[in-house]
Amino acid sequence: MKIKIKDLHAEINGLKILKGVNLEMESGAVHALMGPNGSGKSTLSNVIFGHPAYDVTGGEILVDGEDILEMGTDERAMLGLFLAFQYPVEIPGVTVGRFLKRAADLHAGEGETKTTGFVKILREMMDYLEIDQQFINRYLNTGFSGGEKKRMEILQMLILKPTFAILDETDSGLDIDALKIVSKGVNKLRGGDFGALIITHYQRILNHIRPDHVHIMYQGRIVTSGGNELVDQLEAKGYDFIKKEFGIEEENDVESVANG
């Protein structure tokens, strides 16, 4: 799968957030996306999935050459895209088992026996991610701890086997062991026709999942891309280095708010 984002502009309530994002990604590779708080990383993921609160005001998102901007969120998911949410929402009354079964059915290809083996696979994956089997009967994300929610996102990814997954700060708030488990989950799918975009603030997850490419987002744009050395530089010098390196002026955000 080839994802090509060209000069993407998006806003929410008239507030400009993405200001010309250019990014090319391919399955088969793992990309990392870093950038300070509020730079637009989650907005980019939401816009890729067509969140209705955001207005795309320019540019395009091509998946294998086809513009997906007119597609519904569900259609985009069915292309093989997956988003592990930074803040997974609670869905009271809907059990994990029931939800996953339905989502798995939707993703099961023609001719695949939809029910057979589902519970077995689910249990295996839960064991693999060290998630207690009791969670099958819990209501989705409802009352889950931060770490449990993140693991649940990875479980969904393993069940739905996407071609390209965006992990939005899945590592934030995880203890060391959980981080290893989550990384294990991503690495399990790695290789062949799977690609991922790992959004993170920290080097530590990237030590477990070595990215092939690293991109830095700043004020709604990808300002530079490179290899792992970028991560080291960031870790050593902070985002000031990006600012200086790329001659970025602080924007007057007050103005854009006032215009919004």
Add this chain to the structure above:
Amino acid sequence: MSNPLPTVEIEDYKFGFHYPDASVFKTRKGLDDEVVRAISQHKNEPEWMTDFRLRSLAEFRKKPMPNWGADLSDIDFDEIYYYAKPSENQSKTWDDVPESIKETFDRIGIPEAERKFLAGVGAQYDSEMVYHSIQKELSDQGVIFSDPETAVREHPEIVKKYFGTVIPYTDNKFAALNSAVWSGGSFVYIPPGVKVDIPLQAYFRINSENFGQFERTLIIADEGSFVHYVEGCTAPIYATDSLHSAVVEIIALKGARVRYSTVQNWSSDVYNLVTKRAVAYDNATVEWVDGNIGSKRTMKYPSIWLMGEGAHGEVLSIAFAGKGQEQDTGGKAVHAADNTSSVITSKSISKDGGIATYRGHVKVEEGVKNARSHVVCDALIIDPESGTNTYPYMDILSDDVTIEHEAKVSRISEDQLFYLMSRGMSESEAAMMIVNGFLEPLVKQLPMEYAVELNRLIELEMEGSVG
């Protein structure tokens, strides 16, 4: 900005069909003494019942319309037919039921349900029960399940003792109306200690236009007995309004347990104004499970008078208010004896401009010791056009009480829909999943067949295309 919420179109009402009016007897439009006498005469009633009807009519004329609740200003009492007799006789087998009537019930699935999971069935078409059956082993045990007319003839002593005692004809305007023109409904008597394990069901069907259906149900569960009574209802869609105004009285004697379940699925032009009340004596339990999906306006608050020590009452109310609908529902519990407990749970969903109102009343009489009541009402609003109200009245005249009340209004959030859709679900499926989740804690407690039927109806209401 794009519209974040699902535009769900209401699926065609499945039961909106009707057959030509083939009534064998019908009173003229409107209501007066003559019409009431005609109904009574047609039923060959004893004089005490005719007198009761006439007294009730006078009361109906006197009583004002309720000045609260759903908007009833469009009801025109002069435009309604109050009695229509669909066939000459009541049948004991479906083969004897007139063809179009039988077809109607086939389409609704009653004979099939009877074969599968019912101990007895009554099927009412307009004003009369056209079919009635009960398993022989139950009648052998002394269980009576008939229409109330038959009971007036065959068991006048029981009828006289209980009829109109739980809900007097003076109770409210619509109880008075029902008392004047009642026709059809059920009479159930369960002898002491008899447990009817599978449900009895009554099905109410309106076929005629501009019609008023006024069934009357009286259930007496003698000491230590158990019965589950299920009622269902549908009507055709006409351009004009119909009226359904039932009275249901339940008497649960010492240690008895009665469960009364309703799936109300009237068409969108029926005013559904029903008075339902139970009395529970020592250690008796009464449960109302009241699902209101259809109708134009519903006003219905199943009540339980806890008269004996240790009595327990539960009301589970589920309402779905769609386009043009007002569901004004809830429940009432009156604690009139020591160690009584009540639970009122209400869940409502409003959509496409529908309004769901919860109206509840918990009363604890003076001097009552150790009364416990738990009231939960949750409302889910699907779109910004729809609304919900909550009116929980408490009338606590004793201080030895434990009362808990929780109320919550939630909306389907954009982020919830987005989350589920990002896993491949369509917008309407995502909304349905959230609605199901909302109902889940309640549906879990329902009898299986009831839960299946309720889910099916709500799914039909929710189904539709994404705008």
